[in-house]
Amino acid sequence: MRVTIADVARQAGVSKTTVSRVINTKGEVDGGTAARVRAVIAQLGYVPSSGAVGLARGSSRTVGMLVPSLTWPWMGEVLQGVVDTVEAAGYGLLLFTCNRGAESVQRFTTQVSARAFDGLLVVEPENTLDTIIGLHRQGLPVVLIDDRGSHPEDFPSVVTTNFEGGASAARHLLADGRKKPLVITGPAHFGCVRDRLAGFRHVLPTDRVVVGDFTELSGRLAVEKLLNGRVAFDAVFAHNDISAAGALRALRAAGRTVPDDIAVVGFDNIPMARHTEPPLTTVRQPARQMGETAARMLLEHLGGAAAPDEPVVLPTELVVRQSAP
Secondary structure: OOOOHHHHHHHHOOOHHHHHHHHOOOOOOOHHHHHHHHHHHHHHOOOOOHHHHHHHHOOOOEEEEEEOOOOOOOHHHHHHHHHHHHHHOOOEEEEEEOOOOHHHHHHHHHHHHOOOOOEEEEOOOOOOHHHHHHHHHOOOOEEEEOOOOOOOOOOOEEEEOHHHHHHHHHHHHHHOOOOOEEEEEOOOOOHHHHHHHHHHHHHOOOOOEEEOOOOHHHHHHHHHHHHHOOOOOOEEEEOOHHHHHHHHHHHHHOOOOOOOOOEEEEEEOOHHHHOOOOOOEEEEOOHHHHHHHHHHHHHHHHOOOOOOOOOEEEOOEEEOOOOOO
16 A cells, blocks of 8 residues: 555654645754654655645646647657656656547646646647636746747747748759759648748749648658659658658659659658658658757746747758668
C-alpha cells in the first residue's frame, strides 16, 4: 500500500501539518524535528503528491504541452527539445493531444481549470486557436510553437523563416539551371504554406503548382498528374519531406532519373530525408531548437521575465544531398 503523510506523521510523532511544512520548506519547524521527519520520509519511502506540493507552493512545477498528434513527422524533434529544457529546469511535462477532437479539447480545458500546470506550450491543433487565445488572456502563460504561420499579434511565439526557406530552395534549383519547377504545397489555409510558396516564386516564378496535404500520396499524385498531362518540368519543390518522398516514388515508377532528369527538394529535414533514394535535398526546419526556445521562453516568463513582444524567429537552412546536388 502507498505510504501516506499520516503514516509519516505517526512514525515521526508529529502532526500532518508539521510534515507538510517540512515537505514544502515553510521554515516554521524546529531543525531537529525537521531532521527527524526527513529521516522518517526516507525510511518509509514516502513520495509526496506533486499536485499537493504545487498547491502549497502556489506552483505545480509542471508545464503543459498541447499538440495535434504525436504522429506528425517532426513532432518528436520538437518534443525532445521541450523535454530537454523543461527537465533541466526541474519541471515536469504534461502532454495533451487532440486525437479525439472536441472531446480532447474538453479534457484539456478541465486540466487547465484544475491548475494542473503552470504554463502551456502549444503546437496549434486545428480549431483550437480561439480557445488558446482565451486562456492566455485569462492569465495562463502560453508560448506558441508556430508551424503554420497563424500566430496572432503580440502572442508569444517561436517561428521559422518559411519565406526564406522557399527562396533558398528556388535559388539552389535556379543555380543548377532548373527553370521549370513543380511546387507541391500543403493545405492552402496554412500561413507557412503561403510563405514557402511566395518565397519560392519570388526567386523562381512558376504556375506549376499543385495543392497537396503533406502526405506521401499527395506528392505521388501531383507528379503523376503532370506526367500524365505531359506537362514539362525539371524540378520538384515539395512543402514537406513526406510529400517529396511521394514525388520521388512517382518519378522512379515513371522511369525518370533523379536528379539527372528531375531534381527534388523537400522541406523539414526529418530523419527519413537521409534515407530516401536518392537522399533528399531539403530545407531544414529547426524543430528541436524551436522546442528548446519555446520552453525556455515559457520558463523565463514563469520566473518573472516579460514575454517577448515579437515572435522569436529561427532560421531555416538548405541541406544539400543527392536528389538536388
